[in-house]
Amino acid sequence: MALYSEPGEQVLLELRARDSWNQRDYDTAHRLADDAIALALDLDDVNAWWNMMFLKAECLRNLGLVSESARVAHELENHVLTVESAALTARVSTILSLALQGSGDLSGALTAARHAAAAVRKTPDQQESHIQAQYTLIAALADSDQLDEAWVECLTLAALLQGNPSSQISGKSYWAIGNVAFLLDQPEEGTKYHRLAAENLSPTNDLELWAKFNRASAEIRLAAGVVQPETLECIDRAELAVSIVGGSERDRIELALTRAHWLVLTGQFDAAAERLKFVISKDKLLATHTAAEAHLLLGRALKAKRDDPEAAVQNLETSEHLFSQAGAPSRAGSARELIEDIEPTRS
Known part of the structure; x- marks a missing residue:
């Protein structure tokens, strides 16, 4: 049952949910998003329902509940608002790919990532969405052992970064490109791109993301057999960050x-x-x-x-x-x- 009944209270509830998200309190953001979804249904506010469902999917993925996140994304995927908008299709397919990748469905993740990349090409003004779809596609290709195609997509992503996106978006992108370089047995290229990622990802801005990057950077280096001190430093940084944020x-x-x-x-x-x-x-x-x-x-x-x-x-x-x-x-x-x-x- 919805806790509120007026449109103004709907807006307030959405703001509280997004504020909790911005503070990385994903449990609270998830709970408030559920309340906002129920209220949006009561008020027949389709746009509010869609936005809060998307936020719910993001919260679930960040809480590690990737199968649940995928179920919400699947529901959004078939909604009329999504079907009629290339931009929304790209957003939903991107988060669906990430959720399926997290649950181990690499085939499904790759299909969703290709769908996102195809949709975002229809919205050339959406630079950050294009970049997000691109690095999600690269991750899905890399995890599916399709490394040559992943590297081709890396070159496309590198060109997109010339548009000076935000530091966090750039950091995630260099992270993805470095991963593929390591997997292609190009450790010098991989190290170069991961250093660029580290320069753009700030522990001050997002300590949780910093922890995930350092863990992933260490793991991909280890997969390439790189056991230099810099690899151990990545593990140490990740462990320290997780000890602070909890995770x-x-x-x-x-x-x-x-x-x-x-x-x-x-x-x-x-x-x-x-x-x-x-x-x-x-x-x-x-x-x-x-x-x-x-x-x-x-x-x-x-x-x-x-x-x-x-x-x-x-x-x-x-x-x-x-x-x-x-x-x-x-x-x-x-x-x-x-x-x-x-x-x-x-x-």
């Missing part, structure tokens, strides 16, 4: 996975295995491809320890299955190669 449980688990990855690559296999077993115990909170990564790393750690080849193979087989399920065949192949390397040594 969702999913954020903390993903950060534990990144630290474990560092431990595996630096030969600290016992410590890595302990952390990875904790991460895997919370796998219901993770995207499918992230859970697959945890099993892959545990398989690698156990393989290196050489004291339990059966457990190593079991984790690698789980990783292969999850990567295949998520739509990441190249990474599934990496797990299979490790299994084939172990099997001749099993008794």
